[in-house]
Amino acid sequence: MEYKIKSRxxxxxxxNVLLGEGRVHLLKAIQKTGSLSKAAKSLHIxxxxxxxxxxxVNKSAKKPVTINSIGGKGGGGAELTDYGKSLVKAFDEINRNCWAFLDNELKKIESI
Amino acid sequence: MEYKIKSRxxxxxxxNVLLGEGRVHLLKAIQKTGSLSKAAKSLHIxxxxxxxxxxxVNKSAKKPVTINSIGGKGGGGAELTDYGKSLVKAFDEINRNCWAFLDNELKKIESI
DNA sequence: ATTCGCTATATTTGTTAGGATATAACGAAA
DNA sequence: TTTCGTTATATCCTAACAAATATAGCGAAT
Incomplete structure (x- = not known):
């Protein structure tokens, strides 16, 4: 029976919230599917x-994170800007680093 | 307009969840008031x-975090065990360290 | 002009977490 | 043996939040 440390x-x-885990999941799904509706389906939301x-997300960001188009071929779609891709990548990296950091910190409690 | 990074x-x-910010607040209030009901009032929950x-908390912990007494002088009360006090202290420390760590990590995004 | 699948919204319906309330049980002290 | 302020627990009710549904609007392609 071990303790585990979790974080969000x-x-x-x-x-305003710009990015969290749910938003990053969504952005990744948009990147993969090319549309907001398909991304929603794939995430079951x-x-x-x-x-x-x-x-x-787009209202809070300093620069646009996605480009959304209405109508046209295929009805439209959504795609990440370069800025959006960078944000996703950076968030993931920070998150992974945070987990590693906390796993190490947890030893303070296990030694009690 | 700057980005800020937050965490829980x-x-x-x-x-099972053992400790989070809310639970730590509650434990501190118990320590201060000597009773669960007074602690609840002071936190407006x-x-x-x-x-x-x-x-x-007590069901998830390896050792008791509080001692609760029913009846008797004053009707009873609740107080932290030494183990409980240590947990609270360690949690606060980890939390503070995490904030500092993340503030530093955020620079990765600000430089985008 | 019509079709298509999408973005963009409003509105209605369901569900669940929490608040309010009530009450039993307890044990020391007077 | 009565009083007291707790801990401990059940039940009801409501309000916030999410899901479901409906629909308008768009523009490229045929």
């Missing part, structure tokens, strides 16, 4: 929820 | 919620 990190921009998340 | 950490013991949290 997120990034805020003037009191409603389109409404996905749209609200993405809207919030 | 918690400690689990075989799939219901007694029910406080009791459920504390029950869960």
């Amino acid at each position: 990190i997120w990034i805020e921009s003037n009191e 409603s389109y409404k929820k996905a749209w609200q998340l993405l809207d919030s | 950490i918690w400690i689990e013991s075989n799939e 219901s007694y029910k919620k406080a009791w459920q949290l504390l029950d869960s």
